[in-house]
Amino acid sequence: MIQPIYLYGSEVLRKKAEPMDLTDTEGIKTLVQDLKDTLAHADGCGLAAPQIGVSRRVVIVDGTELTETYDYLKDFRRTLINPVITAVSDKQCEYNEGCLSIPGIYADIRRPASVTVEYYDEDLNKVTETFDKFAARMVQHELSHLEGDVFTDHMPPIRKKMLMKKLQNISKGKVQARYSTKVK
Numbered sequence: 001m002i003q004p005i006y007l008y009g010s011e012v013l014r015k016k017a018e019p020m021d022l023t024d025t026e027g028i029k030t031l032v033q034d035l036k037d038t039l040a041h042a043d044g045c046g047l048a049a050p051q052i053g054v055s056r057r058v059v060i061v062d063g064t065e066l067t068e069t070y071d072y073l074k075d076f077r078r079t080l081i082n083p084v085i086t087a088v089s090d091k092q093c094e095y096n097e098g099c100l101s102i103p104g105i106y107a108d109i110r111r112p113a114s115v116t117v118e119y120y121d122e123d124l125n126k127v128t129e130t131f132d133k134f135a136a137r138m139v140q141h142e143l144s145h146l147e148g149d150v151f152t153d154h155m156p157p158i159r160k161k162m163l164m165k166k167l168q169n170i171s172k173g174k175v176q177a178r179y180s181t182k183v184k
Contacts, residue, residue: 007102010171017147035060035079058081063077073135
């Protein structure tokens with residue numbers, strides 16, 4: 001079911017998410033479907049459970065709509081349950097990021113160029129996978145949400161200061177988005 005996306009300023013976005021109970025197969029199935037439905041409706045490339053108000057360690061990423069720019073993402077769809085980063089590259093790269101919880105704001109953010117993650121897929125198979133290029137960016141961005149971080153936390157302080165008024169307006173719900181939003 002399509003859920004509202006919680007905006008910058010919502011408490012749930014600043015809490016460290018709790019692990020998903022792997023024995024709660026119905027809860028997992030429902031949460032994953034809600035994330036997929038909401039992401040498809042919002043037209044994004046990733047969504048973390050806290051962004052729909054659920055403080056659990058579940059994210060989805062879907063790069064299939066970005067194949068004109070990044071052809072290697074043609075079949076890139078992942079569900080990551082209880083993900084843990086086990087390695088990051090020393091090499092850093094910079095990409096322009098945006099976020100469904102912070103509509104209308106974009107910034108170049110530096111992150112590791114590749115990352116290895118252990119997680120459970122939606123069939124509850126344990127997976128270890130290394131992501132690179134823009135796939136690594138999507139995964140790291142969503143995993144940050146599980147730690148209570150948003151991409152603006154990674155901006156240089158002067159850039160964040162310049163955007164403070166816009167961020168304050170978003171936190172009050174004063175923002176245009178093409179999807180349902182909520183501040184709480």
